Amino acid sequence: MIGREKALRLLKKVVHDSGADQAEALLLTEDSSLTRFAGSGVHQHVAERNGTLILRVVLGKRIAVVTTNDFRRSSLKDLLLKAIRLAKARLPQEDFVSLPGPRPVPDVRTFSNSILRLTPGVKVKLIRELGLLAHERGFRTSGAFSHGQVEVAIVNSLGVEVYQPYSDLFLHLVVDNGMNTGYASFVSRDAQSLQVERLVNEAMEKASKSEPVRIEPGEYETILEPYAVSELLSFLGTLGFHALAVQEGRSFFCDQFGKKIVDPRVTIYDDGLDPDGLQVPFDFEGVPKQKVTFFDAGVAREVTHDSFTAGKEGKLSTGHGLIAPNSEGPIPINLFMNEGESSLSEMIQSTRKGIYVTRFHYTNVVEPMKAVITGMTRDGTFLIENGEIKQPVRNLRFTESILKALSRVSAVSKERRVSSEGTVYSRRFITGTVTPAIKVDGFNFSGISSL
Amino acid sequence: MKRILQNVIDSAKMKGVHYGDIRLVRRQSQEIEIKNGNVEVLTHDEELGFGIRVLFHGAWGFACSSKVNPREMEAVLKKALTIARASGKARNDKIHFDPAPAVVDRYQTPITLDPFDVPVETKLNLLQAAEGVLRKNGKVKISEAFMGSYKTEKTFASTEGSNIEQELIECGAGISATAIEGGEMQVRSYPNSFRGNFATRGYEWIEALALGSHAERVSQEAEQLLSAKPCPSGTMTLILDSSQLALQIHESVGHPIELDRILGTEASYAGTSFLKPEMVGHFRYGSDKVNITADATFPGGLGTFGYDDEGIRAQRTPILSQGVLVNLLTSRETACHLHRESNGTMRADGWNRIPLIRMTNINLEPGEWTLEQMIADTDEGLFLSTNRSWSIDDKRINFQFGTEIGWEIRNGKLGAMVKNPTYTGITPHFWNSCDAVGDKHHWQMWGTPNCGKGEPGQVAHVGHGTAPARFRNVQVGVIKQG
Numbered sequence: 001m002i003g004r005e006k007a008l009r010l011l012k013k014v015v016h017d018s019g020a021d022q023a024e025a026l027l028l029t030e031d032s033s034l035t036r037f038a039g040s041g042v043h044q045h046v047a048e049r050n051g052t053l054i055l056r057v058v059l060g061k062r063i064a065v066v067t068t069n070d071f072r073r074s075s076l077k078d079l080l081l082k083a084i085r086l087a088k089a090r091l092p093q094e095d096f097v098s099l100p101g102p103r104p105v106p107d108v109r110t111f112s113n114s115i116l117r118l119t120p121g122v123k124v125k126l127i128r129e130l131g132l133l134a135h136e137r138g139f140r141t142s143g144a145f146s147h148g149q150v151e152v153a154i155v156n157s158l159g160v161e162v163y164q165p166y167s168d169l170f171l172h173l174v175v176d177n178g179m180n181t182g183y184a185s186f187v188s189r190d191a192q193s194l195q196v197e198r199l200v201n202e203a204m205e206k207a208s209k210s211e212p213v214r215i216e217p218g219e220y221e222t223i224l225e226p227y228a229v230s231e232l233l234s235f236l237g238t239l240g241f242h243a244l245a246v247q248e249g250r251s252f253f254c255d256q257f258g259k260k261i262v263d264p265r266v267t268i269y270d271d272g273l274d275p276d277g278l279q280v281p282f283d284f285e286g287v288p289k290q291k292v293t294f295f296d297a298g299v300a301r302e303v304t305h306d307s308f309t310a311g312k313e314g315k316l317s318t319g320h321g322l323i324a325p326n327s328e329g330p331i332p333i334n335l336f337m338n339e340g341e342s343s344l345s346e347m348i349q350s351t352r353k354g355i356y357v358t359r360f361h362y363t364n365v366v367e368p369m370k371a372v373i374t375g376m377t378r379d380g381t382f383l384i385e386n387g388e389i390k391q392p393v394r395n396l397r398f399t400e401s402i403l404k405a406l407s408r409v410s411a412v413s414k415e416r417r418v419s420s421e422g423t424v425y426s427r428r429f430i431t432g433t434v435t436p437a438i439k440v441d442g443f444n445f446s447g448i449s450s451l
Numbered sequence: 452m453k454r455i456l457q458n459v460i461d462s463a464k465m466k467g468v469h470y471g472d473i474r475l476v477r478r479q480s481q482e483i484e485i486k487n488g489n490v491e492v493l494t495h496d497e498e499l500g501f502g503i504r505v506l507f508h509g510a511w512g513f514a515c516s517s518k519v520n521p522r523e524m525e526a527v528l529k530k531a532l533t534i535a536r537a538s539g540k541a542r543n544d545k546i547h548f549d550p551a552p553a554v555v556d557r558y559q560t561p562i563t564l565d566p567f568d569v570p571v572e573t574k575l576n577l578l579q580a581a582e583g584v585l586r587k588n589g590k591v592k593i594s595e596a597f598m599g600s601y602k603t604e605k606t607f608a609s610t611e612g613s614n615i616e617q618e619l620i621e622c623g624a625g626i627s628a629t630a631i632e633g634g635e636m637q638v639r640s641y642p643n644s645f646r647g648n649f650a651t652r653g654y655e656w657i658e659a660l661a662l663g664s665h666a667e668r669v670s671q672e673a674e675q676l677l678s679a680k681p682c683p684s685g686t687m688t689l690i691l692d693s694s695q696l697a698l699q700i701h702e703s704v705g706h707p708i709e710l711d712r713i714l715g716t717e718a719s720y721a722g723t724s725f726l727k728p729e730m731v732g733h734f735r736y737g738s739d740k741v742n743i744t745a746d747a748t749f750p751g752g753l754g755t756f757g758y759d760d761e762g763i764r765a766q767r768t769p770i771l772s773q774g775v776l777v778n779l780l781t782s783r784e785t786a787c788h789l790h791r792e793s794n795g796t797m798r799a800d801g802w803n804r805i806p807l808i809r810m811t812n813i814n815l816e817p818g819e820w821t822l823e824q825m826i827a828d829t830d831e832g833l834f835l836s837t838n839r840s841w842s843i844d845d846k847r848i849n850f851q852f853g854t855e856i857g858w859e860i861r862n863g864k865l866g867a868m869v870k871n872p873t874y875t876g877i878t879p880h881f882w883n884s885c886d887a888v889g890d891k892h893h894w895q896m897w898g899t900p901n902c903g904k905g906e907p908g909q910v911a912h913v914g915h916g917t918a919p920a921r922f923r924n925v926q927v928g929v930i931k932q933g
Contacts, residue, residue, distance in 0.1 A: 032907075033534075034906055034907050035538070036716070036719075036906060037541070038543075038714075038715045038716045038718050038719070039542030039543050039715055040541075041541055041542050041544075042510065042538040042541040042542060042544070043511070043542075043543070043716050044511065044513075044716070044805065045511065045512060045513070045534045045535070045537070046514070046515075046534070046804075046805055046907070047513070047514040047534060048514070048515050048516075048803045048907070049515070049516040049517065049518070049527075050500065050515075050516070050517045050803060051517060052498070063490075063493070064493045064494070064495075065492075065493065065494040065495075066494065066495045066496070067494065067495070067496040067497065067498075067694070068496075068497045068498065069497075069498045069499060069500065069517040070497065070499050070517070079497075082495050083495075085571075086493050086494075086495060086571060087493075089493075089570075089571045089572050089575065090490045090493055090571075090575060091490060091575075091579075093489045093490060093491075094489070095489070113562055117538075120533055120534045120536075121537045121540075123537075124537045124538055124540055124541045125540075128540070128541045129540055131541070138505075142715065142716075142718040142719040143719040144702075144719060144720065144906045146906070146907070172719050172720070173719070174718055174719040176718070194754060199487070235524065240542040248487075248592065248593050249592050249593075249631045250592075250593065250629065250631060250636055254634075263820055305849050325482075325484075325491070325492040325493070325494050327484055327486060327491040327492050329579040347503075350887070361722065361845050362593070362722075362842045362843055362844065364840045364841055364842045364843065366839075366840050366853050366871075366930060367636075367871060368636055369631075369634055369635065369636045369932065370634075372930060373842070374842045374844065374851050374929075375842050376842070376843075376844040376849065378722075378844070390578070395844055395845075395849075397842075397844070397849055397851060397875070399873075399929050399930060420767035421483075426908075426910075428907075446851075446875070446929050447849055447851065447875050447929075448849070449844045449846065449848050449849040450848070450849070451878065
């Protein structure tokens with residue numbers, strides 16, 4: 001960890017030395033570890049220390065972005081020259097208005113010292129504990145257990161100066177009894193809240209000892225666990241919940257604001273400050289997070305903005321800027337769906353013939369404006385008959401419009417959980433999605449996994 | 452620097468490691484994206500760091516840092532040893548890590564023109580000209596042009612005495628037009644979707660793509676798709692163009708043959724495979740028309756290199772021979788499961804990731820048909836082109852793909868254009884239904900720069916050489932219309 005003072009000092013110097021009309025420097029540091037296990041044994045255990053500086057310079061309306069993790073003086077000098085040279089080479093971006101100015105950022109605690117206790121030895125011990133608990137009931141375990149410390153600091157030439165340290169850990173677990181697999185996962189900023197036994201039990205409940213049966217594809221009453229609902233929300237966030245998608249005419253929200261699109265039981269929003277999720281006080285432009293409600297009791301309401309999309313409409317950013325350069329738009333990363341009034345058992349009891357889905361695998365977009373996606377079920381798919389979970393079924397492929405599915409929601413669970421894919425492709429920044437389980441009256445399964 | 456790396460290796464040996472290596476990696480990338488007349492992305496990234504991997508106390512340990520100096524290297528080595536020692540207490544079976552001969556060598560991607568030597572103004576002009584043509588079409592609401600240039604310099608040193616320097620250069624470009632009308636969105640791309648086509652070649656590759664000369668057709672097809680008829684539903688004959696077939700190979704052959712997946716190390720994330728090591732040598736994966744090789748030596752392939760990140764020389768390995776599974780992608784640790792030596796596929800996504808088994812260039816060897824002969828020989832079916840979506844289950848059995856565009860085939864001729872084409876199948880059934888593969892004149896190499904695997908996530912750059920091919924009795928038109 002670099003610490004607030006050193007981080008801001010470094011960034012202020014870079015911004016000052018840039019000589020640009022406007023400049024923004026973002027520092028991301030990471031000190032993390034990830035341990036993977038399979039067949040109940042550890043097969044990969046890695047640790048990383050990195051720091052990345054991302055500089056955005058503006059000359060008039062000419063913008064360029066340069067990135068480095070080499071903070072030697074000569075390297076930073078070279079970086080500044082590159083940024084200016086790139087910006088000068090291009091035509092102006094006429095619809096650019098300005099980088100954001102400073103706004104008060106809420107004081108939120110996002111770092112827990114408990115994370116520091118997760119030494120390699122402690123993590124391996126916990127993984128062994130998982131393995132032994134599962135072994136007692138005839139299961140083998142696989143998964144990933146990761147924790148990290150991350151710092152985000154942003155300075156811009158208009159006076160933004162923010163710093164935030166984050167801690168995080170996630171544990172994904174798959175248990176396998178040779179016949180079926182089950183899944184459970186955990187994500188938090190606080191290591192003390194991890195309950196290994198509870199996680200193993202949850203995963204084992206999803207892996208029945210009976211042979212999975214083949215059922216015919218078609219529309220079924222379907223109960224989706226929070227893991228599966230979380231995935232649906234993430235796709236909506238990417239496809240349509242942000243201003244760039246609307247401005248480019250590619251969002252399912254285009255011309256739909258104020259209209260009822262999904263069931264009134266459905267309210268979906270983004271809130272970086274809600275303590276039920278993994279809090280994030282400001283975005284990657286240093287703008288404080290605002291709550292943005294996409295569906296309010298089924299009605300399309302509003303979308304997220306960063307400084308670019310907000311500038312085009314003469315609005316203020318809602319605090320959803322991502323790491324520059326970002327041509328995908330201000331995609332929300334702290335999604336929530338409201339809780340309902342049902343229990344999971346009530347949902348099952350009210351189902352005559354249906355499918356219970358724990359989570360999805362390898363989902364992808366088929367028709368973006370209709371929010372049609374496809375994917376497979378995995379790690380706990382069951383047939384429900386006459387109000388009871390009867391038996392596991394072979395994994396099913398679904399091809400369905402998320403909007404259509406949400407318009408057929410007939411029950412929402414009282415309980416919600418925070419979940420996170422947790423995977424990190426380049427820069428570590430863990431957030432979570434908070435979702436209930438839902439019951440959908442008619443979810444389209446288009447195929448079955450089978451040789 | 453060579454001496455500093457050697458000092459770390461010597462230090463690892465003194466600590467008693469069974470094996471150790473260090474990789475020092477510097478990467479540069481430059482990306483440009485033009486969207487609707489604006490330069491949306493103009494960026495230059497540089498990163499430098501090193502990673503140390505040790506096999507110690509019977510387990511692997513890996514640690515890495517972006518601070519490149521001797522003191523940090525010693526600290527990182529210590530951390531890797533601590534990790535290995537801890538992991539050894541929860542290991543499964545003993546790790547068999549086959550020895551390899553020491554290699555001292557240097558490899559450089561053969562290129563004519565280094566893309567980093569080309570002025571950014573030249574690149575901007577090329578992209579803006581092509582994107583400008585797309586934008587002339589009023590139905591095109593999102594016009595995009597992309598270009599990326601990438602350079603990786605890495606030095607590998609191991610306790611076995613290897614010292615290998617490599618400089619890999621890659622670049623690629625593409626255009627796409629998105630037509631939107633009445634709640635419908637249709638995309639056409641050239642030369643491929645998702646940013647274009649990429650290769651281990653110099654800037655001459657970008658120039659040869661001739662983006663501008665394809666822009667008008669691309670925008671017209673995007674517009675025409677808005678009013679095209681929906682893809683029919685049913686079971687029929689399918690001809691896939693070579694770019695779509697590249698992704699079909701990637702998902703339903705390339706990933707299932709990764710031996711680490713087969714052995715379960717990706718079980719909780721990317722998934723496993725329907726294959727087992729004992730199926731090698733006799734499992735009929737596809738028809739006798741299907742010959743697939745893993746070829747890391749093919750000039751220009753995006754999965755072409757000199758040595759993998761375990762110090763094994765790049766090689767060409769038959770995988771499917773006349774449809775029969777004859778080999779898998781292996782590493783020094785996993786090859787013993789086939790009683791063979793590693794075929795050199797371990798690659799890491801930079802200094803801060805460990806090497807994993809990754810595809811190299813997984814190629815469908817050319818057959819004997821021209822595309823015209825294939826179409827003329829088909830009474831009724833569909834010809835589909837350019838990937839739009841993909842999905843496959845965690846054992847790589849059930850897949851579903853969507854393409855940007857399709858055409859009906861009736862009585863041996865291409866007919867009406869169809870929109871939103873999709874098809875689905877079961878991997879070995881699909882490959883066994885292949886009855887025609889295009890010839891070498893229709894064969895080309897496609898670069899896939901976004902192959903995800905592993906935790907922490909890694910993105911590999913891989914290649915697929917393909918020609919169009921025909922498949923019988925395929926389920927098409929999966930989306931419910933209306």
